[in-house]
Amino acid sequence: MLETIATKYMWSTAAEIAGSFAAGRASAVTVIEATIARIRERDPLLNSFTAVTERRALLRAQALDDARAAGRPLGPLAGVPFAVKNLFDIEALPTLAGSKINRDHPPATRDAALIERLEAAGAILVGALNMGEYAYDFTGENIHDGPSHNPHDLERMTGGSSGGSGAAVAGGLVPFALGSDTNGSIRVPSSLCGVFGLKPTYGRLSRARTFPFVASLDHVGPLARTARDLTLAYDAMQGHDADDPVCANRAIEPVAALLDRGAEGLRIAVAGGYFKCHDAETLAAVDRVAAALGANRDIDLPQAERARAAAFVITACESASLHLDRLRARARDYDPAVRDRLLAGAMAPAALAVKAQKFRRWYRHEVLKLFGDVDAILAPATPCTAPLIGQQMINVGDVEMPVRANLGLYTQPISFIGLPVVVVPVPLQPLPIGVQIITAPWREDVALRLAHALERKGVAAAPRPPL
């Protein structure tokens, strides 16, 4: 590929950009100018950005160049561009959360907590990313902004709801991005777009100043093209935040220095039963990862199907409660597919939602027992590779099922109890697909180590799309 301003640093990792900047081989302004040029040139194909914060990014880059020239200390992500799903508050912009309605909101007066933390580490925000309306989505489609497009095949879905995050990272626009994950919204686009994604333990990363979806299940986290970049972003965002009542008061547990420890000594099993997918590509991906990690035993997550059902019920009821006022005032301004699910959720008996929350406690207790015998569990991330945009049904083995509800089939029973998960991309042809590495609460380090080990073995990789 002929190098132009737009392709400069296109496939550089965050670690490489930060290294070049720290060593004086690259200026932050040059990196940001290249990133903005790339977004302008290539995003019309991907439709991943809904706002580009060019002026802010260039000012920030100049400040970093000045800081380096003055010999001031630089953060571990100094000079690295990143973008965020448009449910994160960005000062001076309304927080869309993928909706038409929120366009009438006043601009945010302060950045989301995680943007502040990443910028404190030297990273530079370049914009906001497309997403499914109010995060109630697994497809990456949005009737207001148009669908985000999968860089590996522009006719195909990115997965959602963090579809713009998946497309921007897989398409080389930014080395990493932030998404949110309530039922699978980081892991599904990571799988379909072929990038690494981390859904941390519930309560690990602050959700302060993000637009909520289902408070009981909402997580936020990064997507990146390497496990190391995922780790660098994750480490920079850790730490208690009193502005998010769910954020745990735990010491920061950095992982970057542990990444090279590999899989040695770790006990790894493959999720059986409910998670045994009959799709050939999904099976092949799990088998490859299991073989590379020496995982030769199956383990059953008890009542996983019920866990998914309970997550579904809680999602329906809590999200409906969040949107009641808007449903009364502006029901016609919603995507009909989102509106009708929210209305149905408002009409569902509250007793079921409370029972689902009680089942959540039971299920967590039972699943945590499994981690006495294993350190990590492997499971498919999605039941298939990326479907076509607009596709309504998918075939999984011999079973035909609706796309919209079932892309999260394997992610919902995990986020339901807040377990940390890293999705690793397996570069199958013609389309990649992800595998979940699930660990005990607060053991993101184990999942990230395994992801890095798989990358070094060549089993996991974010494939470069033919753009």
Added chain:
Amino acid sequence: MKKRSMKRSKKRKATSKQNTIQVKRGGKRSTSRARRTPAKTPTDFLDPLIAASAQALGLAVDPGWHGSIKFNLGLILRLGALVDNFSIPDDTEPGPVFHA
């Protein structure tokens, strides 16, 4: 726990069988009047629920949305039944923890 769940599950099965019989009986009755009124589907009980809920919550539901709301409500209830028919001890705390 497993034994209790199974016992409860059997009980539920019995209940749902009774429900099925009632529906079938109702179905027979409506078949005999089929020329006057169309046969009711098993989810027709959702129609008054949707109307009453919309009224109680002050939600204006366009008639064109009714079919989709009904489908989604039916799905929630079907999946909710899967949760409901699992026995959980009374003293189980719900998932979220509130710290005062």
